[in-house]
Amino acid sequence: MVRQFPDDVERSKVLNLVTLVHRRDQVIFRRLAASSSNSTDHVTPVASPECDIASLKSSVDSLRREMKYLVRQLSSSLEELKAQVCGRDALLRCLEESVTSTAEDVTCIKCGLHGEASFSQPTSDPARARQECVDAMMRKTRIVYGSGVDGMRRLYERLCDEDEFTACIIKYLCGDDRVKVIVDMESDDIGRMKEEVVHLDGTQWNGSDWYSFCDFESETVYLGAEDCSGDREEFVCSILALALSQLSLKLVFDNEGRPYSKGDVEREHEWMRAIEELEERRKRGESLHQWINRALFGKTPKAKVCWLAAAVPRIIADYGSTEGRAFLQRNFPLLFSLYSKNVMGTLLASAKR
Template identity: 80%
Template sequence: MVRQFPDDEERSRVLNLVTLVHRRDKVILRRLEASSSRSTDHVTPVASPECDIASLKSSVDSLRREMKSLVRELSSSLEELKEQVRGRDALLRCLEESVTSTAEDVTCIKCGLIGEASLSQPASDPARARQECVDAMMRKTQIVYESGVDGMRGLYERLYNGDECTACIIKFLSGNDRVRVMVDSDSYDIGRMKEKVVEMNGTQGKGSGFYAFCDYESETVYLGAKDCSDDREKAVCAWLAWALSQLSLKLVFCNEGTPYSKGDVEREREWMRAIEEAEERRKRGEGLDWSIDYALNGKTLNAKVCWLAAAVPSTIAYDGSTRGRAILQLQAPLLSLYSNYVMGTLLAKAKR
């Protein structure tokens, strides 16, 4: 095979390895035959035991030296092969990362009209991809009492453009047929759309006390969006991100709104550690962002971890990408947890 493929270095190395092993076996066999031959020769009266021992010792020493030489050559060849295997593994890892990255890009492109596959959408046209995602979200949105169409479109665009942590939510939800968003553009709260609410931790309240709310049972997000301008727009956008994030977690992980799949013990422990660290900071009197502080007030562990995950896009939506990320990085180890797992899962499972 080496003669047939003279340029294949791997075949040459394997041939070299086999040749060395063959040489080793021949040496061992030759020594064994010599030893056997001496044992079956006629006894010579003049031969002394000292001579036999010296001869045997010389043979053993010679064999040892030759074996050491062969072992060194074999070790060298094996190391070369190991290096090649390690190099190939590294190459495969790079290829896997490249494929994953490409898959995420394709997922973003697929975001678009319901029932219409847009895989042919070129990745170099992000404006069109954003437009299709926002259009899909607008079709899932029902605005009551006032028009407010332009205001809601502006909120979705702000979430899409602001940061990948908020954009991934829009990309995922825009392709899910079960999503509904109810908006009262003439009220600061959701009381006229939903009179009573039951929070994730079991607390009952009036809708008039909520700016936004995620109803898991009906898979509907409610939002009070009156006066979406200037600082008020930042607040409304943050509440919208808060509620949409909770719904996306419920739909993508199917585990009661938590940011990990059922049975994923490792991820669950990581979020528990994040809660513990944030609570320790609060006990020491360190200031926390309102969304993190709100999450820690949850009466159940599920409520705390779900709201803490929702605090990531909410903080970024209110404070902007740069400042929001800085706040999250400083106050709790949330950003890496969300970016490394939640965001990747949302993008991977986005239908369009």
């Protein structure tokens, strides 16, 4: 087989092992035969016991030396084979890590591109996949006052089409059975659906003071969507993006709405650094966006980081994809980078559809 496959190193190694074992057996048989012959020869001519012992001792010593040599060669060959096996395992592990890393890089690249290409779907038909996401969100939505199924559908479609920042939220939420959206189509606030709300920093408010609200405890988004058409459609879409973003953060990271997982110290430090940087700019009198200021006025670190992360898709929905991205990159580059790399990638990777 080695002659048939001269380039196969493993066959050569096996042949070497077999040859060494054969040599060992031959040495043993040869010594035993010699010992037997010597004992037969000594039957007739009587030799002294001292000579027999010396001859036997010499044979045993010679055999021992040759056996040690063979054992060393066998051990060396076995170590080489073991190294090859371990090397192959290590290569497989490296290959697996490389494939995983490449997949993550591709996801990040998709998140950073404009257009439908980044909103990838398992199906080969992007339009159909988009429609399936919208249909799934509509099944999670209950209009308790008024009627406006077409209006709500337009809001979800607009979030899908606006930008990857908003599209990835819909893509993730549409596959999560826990999501609930309750809508009042006859009011621009949520007061009739939820009289009082408690925010993440513990502050209590009247529901009539809020256009939308994400209730983390019940995993429900409340929306006041009166007359969500024309110019007002853009505003209603942006407040819906804010609340849905908060819910997606709560569900995907399972960390009370924070934009990172429990125990992820590195990501926590990055978001805290972003907050500290923005607070320093505010103290210097720099004018920040109203939703950035709203986040920084939170009374607890958890409220600040949750609201700050959710402000990104709200701003994108407010300004539109091109202008919103340019605004964030120009004025809040660290925040834009953190949301792009940490939040969007996680939402897309965790989406079930």
